[in-house]
Amino acid sequence: MTTRRYAQFFFRRGEACLAPTRSTASRIEHHSIPLLSHARPLFVTLKYLLSAATIALALSAFGVIAAPASASAEKLRVGKAVAEAFSFAPLDIGMRKGIFARHGLEIESVAFTGDARMQQAMASDSIDIALGSGPAMAFIVKGSPVKAVAAMAGPPLLMAIVVRPDGAKTVAELKGRKISVSTAGSLTYWLVSETSRRQGWGPKGIEIAPMGAMPGQIAAMKRGDIDGAIMDVGNAFELEKKGEGRILVSFTDITDFHIHVIFATDKLIAEHPRLVRAFLKGWFETIAVMRGNKEETVAIAAEVTSKDEDVTARVYDVIMPMFSDTGKFNPDALATLAKSYVELQLLPAEPEMAKLYTEEFLPK
Numbered sequence: 606m607t608t609r610r611y612a613q614f615f616f617r618r619g620e621a622c623l624a625p626t627r628s629t630a631s632r633i634e635h636h637s638i639p640l641l642s643h644a645r646p647l648f649v650t651l652k653y654l655l656s657a658a659t660i661a662l663a664l665s666a667f668g669v670i671a672a673p674a675s676a677s678a679e680k681l682r683v684g685k686a687v688a689e690a691f692s693f694a695p696l697d698i699g700m701r702k703g704i705f706a707r708h709g710l711e712i713e714s715v716a717f718t719g720d721a722r723m724q725q726a727m728a729s730d731s732i733d734i735a736l737g738s739g740p741a742m743a744f745i746v747k748g749s750p751v752k753a754v755a756a757m758a759g760p761p762l763l764m765a766i767v768v769r770p771d772g773a774k775t776v777a778e779l780k781g782r783k784i785s786v787s788t789a790g791s792l793t794y795w796l797v798s799e800t801s802r803r804q805g806w807g808p809k810g811i812e813i814a815p816m817g818a819m820p821g822q823i824a825a826m827k828r829g830d831i832d833g834a835i836m837d838v839g840n841a842f843e844l845e846k847k848g849e850g851r852i853l854v855s856f857t858d859i860t861d862f863h864i865h866v867i868f869a870t871d872k873l874i875a876e877h878p879r880l881v882r883a884f885l886k887g888w889f890e891t892i893a894v895m896r897g898n899k900e901e902t903v904a905i906a907a908e909v910t911s912k913d914e915d916v917t918a919r920v921y922d923v924i925m926p927m928f929s930d931t932g933k934f935n936p937d938a939l940a941t942l943a944k945s946y947v948e949l950q951l952l953p954a955e956p957e958m959a960k961l962y963t964e965e966f967l968p969k
Contacts, residue, residue: 678711681880684723684732686741687787688716689819690837691920692763692865693736694906695928699891701905708883718818719788720744727751733873734884738792739863739942743951745961750871753962755885755932757865762927764796764864765841766854768833769826776804776854782832783812785822791815792864793835795945800854808948826850839912839920846916861937864927866962874966881966885932889968892928932967 685693696714699705705712715732717723720741726732728749735751742753766784773779779800786793794813801810814831816822822834827849844850867888869881895902899921907917939962943955 678706678709679877679880680711680713681705681734681884682713682715682732683884684715684717684726684735684737686717686720686723686735686737686791687819687837689840689910690763691839691906691910691917691924692758692837692927694902694909695888695891695895696736697909698895698902698905699887702891702894704891704894705884705887708887710880710883710887719793719815720791721788724749724751727868727870730870730872733870733880735868737866737868738795739866739938740790740792740795740945740949740951741868742866742942742958742961743790743946743956746946746952746956751868752871752874753866753934754869754874754881754966755867755888755964756863756929756934756938756962757867757888757932758927758929759864759935759938760860760862760927761792761796761856761864763837763924764793764835764856765838765852766797766800766833766835767826767841767844767850768853769829770848770851772833772851773853776800779811779832779853780804780806781810781812783814785814785816785825785831785834787815787817787819789813789815790949790951795949796856797835798949799859799945802948808950823850837920838923839910839916842916842919843912846913859941861935861941863935863938863942867932869966878966882968885966886968889930889932892930895928896925933964934962 683696685696687693696712700712700714715726717726720737721744723732723735723737724741724744727735728751736757745751745753766779773782784797786797788794794815797811797813798808802808804810816825816831816834819834819836819840822831822836823840823844825831826834833853838852838855841850841852845852867885874881899918903914903917903921906912906921907914910917912920939958943958946952947955
């Protein structure tokens with residue numbers, strides 16, 4: 606003899622649940638129900654269960670009930686060189702859209718205050734994947750246990766040197782002035798040095814001040830402690846909107862370059878290569894979604910970067926062209942990076958760049 610409990614479908618704080626009613630629970634406590642002789646009650650029970658499942662699925666589709674994470678999802682710790690840059694927003698967008706989850710990944714996002722600190726985190730096995738800069742590939746030559754696994758973005762369209770409204774009016778006026786960057790050896794450090802070199806002053810014609818997170822740099826610029834700061838265009842547009850800053854230098858003329866690179870630790874590559882492949886598939890699927898959905902991309906990115914949507918929409922238009930759709934490395938861009946390591950005195954000689962990256966894990 607088999608006992609069946611009648612199911613009641615109800616809502617509590619927006620969640621759908623199944624539970625036995627008080628009355629049916631008391632009845633089945635004293636009576637067993639023969640499976641065949643009580644076909645109608647059993648039919649009603651199954652009807653309730655199927656209706657509940659159908660409604661739950663419908664609610665999930667409309668976002669009332671969140672779909673449960675896959676039991677087989679594997680955690681991947683992913684670092685962002687800075688928290689507020691639009692260029693790292695694809696990670697958040699891919700997470701919110703469930704793109705990484707579809708590839709069996711549970712992403713733990715960790716933000717840093719520059720490439721150097723993020724590379725230290727990879728060396729200490731605190732993160733598995735890093736969204737960093739092309740210049741940070743020099744850390745591999747110095748012994749960082751990582752490898753570049755994808756060229757994330759090309760020209761440095763993201764960055765700009767910003768000065769106070771009453772600051773320098775031309776690039777020529779930056780000679781000997783103090784410009785802040787995130788950390789030594791970072792992308793921002795290289796771009797300021799490259800600006801100096803292109804003016805004929807050598808890589809140190811502009812005084813460079815590593816200052817960590819952007820809020821501190823902006824505060825220092827407002828106080829007059831520094832003459833300007835290099836930052837992502839989102840922050841630059843916002844300062845211009847408030848009348849607190851002015852873009853002096855953009856980097857649209859630097860074409861052969863990899864502004865951003867995706868790194869994986871040697872440990873992850875050796876022990877879990879399929880996770881590297883899964884992450885890159887999710888990343889480039891996210892880029893495709895962003896290209897085809899500006900409005901939704903801007904809405905999410907504005908929240909992630911704490912910027913107004915009108916500012917973020919301007920950033921979208923400027924930055925989206927720099928993202929790679931394939932992750933393949935450009936030989937000319939790699940040559941520019943190799944040269945920059947010597948110019949910045951990060952390395953004594955240009956490294957053999959082929960040893961610093963691999964395209965083995967890129968989507969086919």
